Amino acid sequence: MKTRRDFIKISAAGAGAATLGLSSLSWKGVNSLYALNDQGPVSEEEMTAHSTYCEVCFWKCAGWTYVDKKGNIRKIIGNENDPHCNGRLCPRGTGGVGMYNDEDRLKTPLIRETVNGKQRFRKASWDEALDLVASKMAEVREKHGPEAFALFNHGAPGSHFKHLFHAYGSGNEGEPAWAQCRGPREVGFGATFGSWIGSPEPTDIRDTKCLVLIGSHIGENMHNGQVQEMSTAIDRGATIITVDPRLSTAASKSKYWLPIKPSTDIALLLSWIHVLIYENLYDKEYIEKYAMGFEQLKEHVKNMTPEWAYGITTLDPDLIRKTAREMAAASPSVIVHPGRHVVWYGDDSQRERAIAILNALLGSWGRRGGFYFKEAVKVPKFPQPEYPHHKWDWKDNLDGKYPLSAMGITTELLRASIPEFNYKHQIKSWIVAGTNLPLTIPDKELFQMAAQSVDFIAVVDTMPMDITAYADVVLPECTYLERYDYIRSAPHREPSIALRAPALKPKYETKPSWWIAKQLGERLGLSEYYNYEDIEEVLEWQLNKLGSSLDEMKKLGVKKFPRKSGGLYLQDGEDYEFNTSTGKIELYSLEFEDLGFDPMPKFTQHPQPEEGFYRLIYGRAPMHTFSRTSNNPNLWDLMDSNSVWVNPKVADIWDIKNGQKVWLQNQDGIVSTFPVKVRVTERIRWDSVYMVHGFGHTNKKLTRTYGHGASDSELITNVMIDPMMGGTGMRGNFVTFIKEKPIEEVES
Amino acid sequence: MRYAMAIDTKKCVGCGDCVVACQTENNVPIGFCRDWIVENVSGSYPNVEVELRSERCNHCDNSPCVRCCPTGASHIIEGGIVKVTHDECIGCGACIQSCPYDARYSHPEGYVDKCTFCDHRLAKGQTTACVAVCPTNCLYFGDLEDPNSDVSKALKNRSWKVLAPEAGTKPQLYFLT
Structure with a gap:
């Protein structure tokens, strides 16, 4: 039955007919969120526009927050000059308004207290809450050293707390972005091309002739610039090949959907490599000039035929050949996408290596329609003393494990928080800023044990996320629409910066993270690291150094700069040194070999579900x-x-x-x-x-x-x-x- | 002048940005919407097809909602845009029942509301909020009588369909297939 309110409707043909996403909301709940007696739209001329960049996800699209005369945020519109969004925000960016309006927001600082044996939160003043957090940090510094205080973070708030932690003397920081998300692809591509993928991904999708997605669901992951470019590629007739056990939105727009048996991707990748090499379809000139290890690779994949892969992946060998030939025909304007959330089966760095090798054979790195050479603006550092040396950090606890971890491993910080694991160095307390650990970290028991083990947890967030239930002190942050943050500088085709400025004063008793971190720093005697009254001074100083100003950026929102690092792509026959130990694209990884890992990826069987699972x-x-x-x-x-x-x-x-x-x-x-x-x-x-x-x-x-x-x-x-x-x-x-x-x- | 919209089902990812952008632009209360997403799945594994499309009022040439309106609140303006004058609407709901596209809803303040093709924006030379925001650029809008408009060009080069042609409403949303 079709009703007016289910506006995500599934009206499947035949027996599979289904309706999904029934949205029902009582009128009572609507009142506070809707500008009553203010029927219809308000024209942009009657509103003021404030520059921002989005914090609803990590893509950080720049836009304008429109505020009406009554002080309501009416809408957020993308900045047309922004390479991340090209004037078009995604639904989350457009819906960022809801983050400001949400009546469930954290409103005041909260402190956990026990009354008659029952724990509850009570409202506290900022001074009391900050004094308490600072005293805990001072206590840990004195008793265990500052290193025993760990930071879990994500996004803009994280940057302010990282500064605080470095000044305080702790390098124990972790964000799910590494071990729960994209770490393996940085390792795999780093070992092959000597360069991380980073964010946003330097995938030249708009000009590609063939886009290969392996479990990556662009369109459902709304990484704005990529979604836009995929659409452009569809317009231009690009072939999309999607490997996914599910017909994702991207798969539904693909010429080929390969519904692979889950956990067997490496076998498919190796067989594609086999076809490219043994059918002589790879980019010979490119491989000869830029790569090493080809002969070893050729030998390695000798028996990894599509027929071999068929027995593992359940994919038709002809389809494997056909898709490999499609990629070769598009070469070098082809992208085998590295994906983003790629922690799947524990051999993920090796799967990403296989993807990187495949791209190398197709000659797509540094080529139009493949991967471009990204460039970012270097924002000068505001003058401050050197950070103190910390005596140990998370790496010292690993005893040589995970040698290629380049960012803090959240799960290792959690383990170090549990005395029973007997880590050399123990974590005693946490600040958690902008990351909802209980719904982010796998193995709930580990998280809960860690949260029970530590002496103290402070949580900084805009919402009463699940993590706040574990906090001793909750510090309510204002939303991105109500605050300044550091200048956005992210690598892209054209280097650019973007400004986030508040559209309104913080609602309730919320505060920006830069202020919270500074207050804690000053209470800890770290004032020399906060040699300013207001973050505007820092931004003004940095922008002046870049030849701009706060005033200019408030008007522009985004400013682009000319490239300094050379072209977007390799020129024909250009000599180019890759940032690997050999200066070449390493099809055979010497780095992996030195560390005792397979220099070339191998397929391993992973367990399959039992009957009924x-x-x-x-x-x-x-x-x-x-x-x-x-x-x-x-x-x-x-x-x-x-x-x-x-x-x-x-x-x-x-x-x-x-x-x-x-x-x-x-x-x-x-x-x-x-x-x-x-x-x-x-x-x-x-x-x-x-x-x-x-x-x-x-x-x-x-x-x-x-x-x-x-x-x-x-x-x-x-x-x-x-x-x-x-x-x-x-x-x-x-x-x-x-x-x-x-x-x-x-x-x- | 004849305003119309073409929706490219090959590009739409069903993200719902058009829905949110319309809500914020037109102050549509949360829980209601003037545009929405439809997903059609056909076939069986592994030969499955999905069609995603952004839908809204079809601004029909032959509009049953206008014909059945007892007060004249529902009317057609320049360019063929079907509108509702809120002050004249008594909220009887006949138009809601007559619409084959389910494009109208009862606004909590007592009147019937629907897509206006953002005529307030058109008057200023802007396009509709949904078209302006769409990350996949899958919506084309403009004057069908102008061969150079985005919508005319889109329809010229592609095959398309309309919804519920059997209703005889002469709808002005065209779905590129």
């Missing part, structure tokens, strides 16, 4: 960022819950109907806290189920999203660690269905 695959929805947006009124309105995708044959066996709610139980007996709606769909293999990540919040203070959908994170208890860089492989978990509400255990 299905591999849990998770991903993104275009209107949400991780778990941070699910309570945003505008975005919640677009998608208020996740669902679990189930193949119709599987649904038949279980007698599960579309829309029915089930609980999921994983191989270790963990049952999802909340039930989740089943979406019966032909868009997925029978051996896998799929969920959008970021739902199943357990904090009741998130009044909209609490209990909506299930959390994939809590079902991920089997973690396969990448021995090279510490990544937490999360795709080795299998779930089954529970149709009746599981009996809750009664605590005795």
